[in-house]
Amino acid sequence: MSSTTASSFPEQIELSGEGIVLRDWTEADLAAMPELFDHPDIAYWTPIVSPFDEAAARARLDRDRQLRAEGTTILLAITVDGGAPLGEVMLRRTCEGTELGYVIGPAHRGQGLAARAVRVMAAYAFEQLGAGQVVLELEAENAASIAVATKAGFRLLDVPLITGEEKGRPYALQTWGRNRP
Numbered sequence: 001m002s003s004t005t006a007s008s009f010p011e012q013i014e015l016s017g018e019g020i021v022l023r024d025w026t027e028a029d030l031a032a033m034p035e036l037f038d039h040p041d042i043a044y045w046t047p048i049v050s051p052f053d054e055a056a057a058r059a060r061l062d063r064d065r066q067l068r069a070e071g072t073t074i075l076l077a078i079t080v081d082g083g084a085p086l087g088e089v090m091l092r093r094t095c096e097g098t099e100l101g102y103v104i105g106p107a108h109r110g111q112g113l114a115a116r117a118v119r120v121m122a123a124y125a126f127e128q129l130g131a132g133q134v135v136l137e138l139e140a141e142n143a144a145s146i147a148v149a150t151k152a153g154f155r156l157l158d159v160p161l162i163t164g165e166e167k168g169r170p171y172a173l174q175t176w177g178r179n180r181p
Contacts, residue, residue: 008071018116022076033057036105115151
């Protein structure tokens with residue numbers, strides 16, 4: 001895996017491909033975020049706060065901007081045309097490498113949005129950031145996320161599980177990887 005650098009991300013990012021547009025979250029998206037993120041599945045499988053209300057949306061947008069300015073993480077809205085957000089894709093640079101994550105609003109699942117967003121974001125990581133590998137950290141019981149990883153061209157890596165506790169429940173994450181083409 002590649003190491004991180006202190007360089008920051010561009011102030012604005014818009015990526016397109018595979019019939020989707022990944023774009024920056026904006027103030028105009030705040031009202032749509034609770035509908036996307038306030039769901040039991042999202043609360044269970046992700047570190048996103050629950051309940052997710054307007055205050056949580058504001059805090060997430062502020063944190064997104066802070067992390068981008070620090071050069072560690074970008075969160076982009078998943079859209080089909082640059083308009084209404086349907087979910088989110090994340091890219092985080094750590095000393096271990098480049099990690100991706102995603103969440104799709106419940107009303108927008110089953111359209112292949114997550115796999116397409118992961119492939120577009122992975123291409124950005126490889127082509128623009130020089131990443132040698134990108135990873136997904138997933139719970140084995142999360143069948144939907146495992147299907148996304150497979151569809152996006154990732155393979156399960158032979159590395160130790162990442163264990164911990166979040167929101168009062170233990171977790172064990174598998175690491176799925178995709179190398180630079």
